[in-house]
Each structure stands twice: as C-alpha cells, then as structure tokens.
Amino acid sequence: MRIVIADPLAYSDSFERALRAALPSTDFVRWPDLADGAEYDLLVAWHLPKEMIAVPRSLRAIFCFGAGTDQLLNDPRIPADLPIARLQDQGQAEQLLDYAMHAVFARLHDDVATRADQHARLWRLPHRQNRTRGSLRTAVLGLGPLGLHVARGLSAAGFPVSAWSRNPRRIDGVACLHGDEGLGPCVDGADVVVNLLPSRHETKGILSDWLFSRLAPGAYVVNLGRGDHLDEEALRAALDRGWLGAAWLDVFSVEPLPPEHWFWRHERIRLTPHRAGLPTPQGVAASIAAVVAALEQGRRLPGLVRSGEAD
C-alpha cells in the first residue's frame, strides 16, 4: 500500500509520527516528491494540488483531509466513481464543540454589549438578572458526526438544543427537526445558531435574512460550515440594524479572506482563519488506518461520501 500525502498541515513531524505508528508497513510519499507516472493507492488531500493534472489510474480512493468534501466532490479531475472517504476525527469534533461553547458563553454574557459598555466606561447593570444556561436556546444545523457531537455537547452542558438535518434523527435531549418544513421551527427564537451543514446546492445561502428574522433578538450566528452557506449582505443588514448580536465566522467564500473584506473590521464579527476544527495527528492516523484496512479487506470505506449523501 502506497499513500501520497498532499496537504501541508500533514507534513509536520507529529502527523508523520502518528501515521507511521498507525501504519508501520505503509509507504508514505509527500506530493510532489514522487516520480513522474508513479502509481499509488490512496491520496490524502483536502483539495487536489493545482499542479496535479490527473489522478493515477492505480488510485483506489481519496481520503479527504477534513470534514467538508465539496472541494473534492466538485473537482472535475476526480472520476465520479472514485470513492472519497472523509476524515472522522474525534479531536476535530471536540475543537468544534469548544468553539461553539465559547460562542454560546459569549452570547450568554452578551459579550458585544459588555465590551461596548467597557469602551464607553459605563458602570451599569443592564439587567437585574443574569441569564442561565437553561434559558439560552441553541440551534445546530447539520447532524453529521461533527454536528452531532456539538449538539450533544451543548445539551450535556445544560443548554437547550434543537437540531436540523435533512433526514429524521433521534438524539436524546435534543429536539430534532428535519426537511424543508423543519428548518423554521428549529431556529425559531434561538439565541445561538451553529451551522455545521455540508456545502451542497440546497444548503447554499441557508444563513439568510429569512432565517435571521426567526432568531431571538441579539442572537449570535456561528458559521463552521462553509462560506457559501452565508448570505453576507443579509448578515450585514441584520448586524447593522442590531437584530443580530454577533457573528462568529470561521469559514469564508474565498479563503484566505481578502484583506479588503468588510468582515475584518466589523465590530460585531469575530473571525478565525478556518481553524475552529483542525485535524489532529491521532485522529487522522486512526481515520486513515481505518480506510486502509477497509480497502485491504474490500469493505465499505468508513466515512464514505457521495455527492448529496452526506448530511
């Protein structure tokens, strides 16, 4: 088994050590350190390198070095029948939960207003009572492995959670809604909405004026899905008229986010450079090892994705 790694993040010592420990008899090569026309079995990449003209005919699968697969599903260089398996990394799921938790606590404490009061040197109690976790409604969009972990984690921490997916789901302690007619009821009155949907034609622009208008006043929008989920002009309008409290954005339609983009300087936006959930050496190694074992045994690949299938 020969595996080609084509992701700079995976070139670090810690990733290499974890991969070699998990798959000691595997031949790992970094792209493009391989001979012209070299054959290999598995390609590990988040997106295909620009300079890669085609994948070799020997290729048996692509391992997506990340949770979102749209950038591979939409790549014309990849044959439609080539299996794509995506990363399943518990460490990444935990980071995304921590990011969501941070945003939820910021909403609980009305962080934007708190900082504005400090800036204005205002000593005041805007409310006689602080909000409690049980009073703060959260909504999670997307119930893939990551959304599921975030929904369960928020619920375990004591926040009421509703969640939305394409198909029906049941999760203890989470109000699950699905399908077109379920989206509105899922987000109605939510104080925080956390998006972890995959990027698909039907989810484009789902963070829209229609959705924002259903949230509670002062709600926070947390985008951990893809940049194209967000209607940017609707966000700006909802922030500027004070309807939304803040937006926490980790993903963008163009990455890196261009320096001239208004997101950078908006006082109600907190942005991070697509780093809310980074793959971990242990998680990547375990996930690749599971895919390799399935390939060798002719089993269905864990984390297998087809266009429109992942949720």
Next chain:
Amino acid sequence: MRIVIADPLAYSDSFERALRAALPSTDFVRWPDLADGAEYDLLVAWHLPKEMIAVPRSLRAIFCFGAGTDQLLNDPRIPADLPIARLQDQGQAEQLLDYAMHAVFARLHDDVATRADQHARLWRLPHRQNRTRGSLRTAVLGLGPLGLHVARGLSAAGFPVSAWSRNPRRIDGVACLHGDEGLGPCVDGADVVVNLLPSRHETKGILSDWLFSRLAPGAYVVNLGRGDHLDEEALRAALDRGWLGAAWLDVFSVEPLPPEHWFWRHERIRLTPHRAGLPTPQGVAASIAAVVAALEQGRRLPGLVRSGEAD
C-alpha cells in the same frame, strides 16, 4: 417575624414575589420605609445604608445579600456579637461558574491574540494544533460554596483543576492544596487562575507579581473575589510585558470603578461591573427562609460567618 430589606436589587417585583411565597406570614418592610425606632428581627443588606445610624437592639441577625461579607464584618455599627449569615444561592454559584467557563474558553482559544490578528487582518494559523480542554490548567483560589462549585464545574467540563484553601480539603477530581506553602504549587503553570477568596487581611494583594510569575505564559487572571485581592500595578506590568494574556475583572477596590481608571481602556482587560454572580429571587428567598427557620428554632444559622472563619 419582621424583616427589613435594605438592598435596591431586592426591591424588584420578582424578589418580593419570591420572598412572600417562601415566607407568607412574615412582615417585610423596605428600608427606610419604617417608623422611627421601629423594631425588627432580621436585616437583609449587602452593606448597611449610609444613613443608618445604628441597628435596633431588637435585631437578631443580619442576612448578607451577597457572598462576600467583609463590608459588614468591618462595619463599626454592627455589634461584634450580632450573627451575620451570608447568602447561599445556587443560582449565583452557577452564574460565577459560567463567568469562569467563559474566561477559560477565551484562554483556550487565545482570544486576545485572535482579536489582534483580526484587527491586523492577519490570516494565519499561529499553531498547527488547537489546544484541548485536557491541556488547559486551571487554578481556583478559595473553596467556599462558590469556589467549590466553580472548581467542580470546571473539572466536570474536562479542564484539569487545582484549588487552594486555607484548610485541607478533598474534592473528587480536583488537586487540593492548602496553607501558605500550598499556594505556589496550586498556581504553578496554570493557564487560568480564578479568584473566589473572601477579603481578609491575609488574602489582600494575593494576586501579586509573585503569583503571576508562577502562571503559564499568556495566562488569564479572573478576579471574582474582591478588588483588594489584586495588586493593580503588578497586573499592569505583567500584562504590558506580555506575560499575562488577559485579566477578567468583576470586582474593584473602589466601586463603581472611577471613569479615569486605566482598567477601562486596557486592551487586555475585560471588565464587568460586579455582576458576575447576581443573587437570584429563588436563591435569596430560599436562603432567607432557611435563616428565618433557624432563628425561630434556635438553631445555628446556615451560612453563618465570623471574621476570619469563612473560607
């Protein structure tokens, strides 16, 4: 039983309703709406009103409308043998835990650096890996009911916790240290230190240069105790040389914090106007009802405080 309420926060409808529901046969009077020389049994106050010359001889106890009692213990108008019972309010404890959790998540995500990068329009990954809860060391100073709740809550959320108290304690999942020699080991290498000590002679200035120098680089200091716990000049020096990451301050030596104080405008300080843990109607009513029952039955008052005894 006649109870005089002398705290503006307690004058709201929600507090009055909760009190009347918990103690239906009690006569509640707001200070100063009572006749000259009127007798009463229990005074509810966070501090004695300035205009109050003396407490009546009929007074059997003072109920401190807050967790910290120094402002009453140090008041010469209160006879030394008059029992003081302090608020024991689970809702307040939960708010303080939430405040600490928010600060801990902010440290986990290096919030000050994240915001600085955004301000500079820098798209970069400072680290290849995000920190995990299990790697973030927290230290809680003070193991009264509030410190205990915070220590347990941080530990339950997956953060390693050490805690410090005057006398030895044992708490599942928390590394407990005590006494003068225990303070250093408690805070050594901590990423966040949360102060919930009472204000006493021996705890004054405990958030000192000596303590800061033992923390991990970039640590956050969270002061939920009293303003006099903090050596302000040591804090400024440690923040400005970049040793401390941030300070989250809810309590101050002078309250309201004067508008000219440097805390307001320091970019590494997040301040709140002594509101991290507000008394709740249900918690106050239950706590006062417990004190009233103990008074009527001649039992030791719950939450009884004597100078230097509370921890």
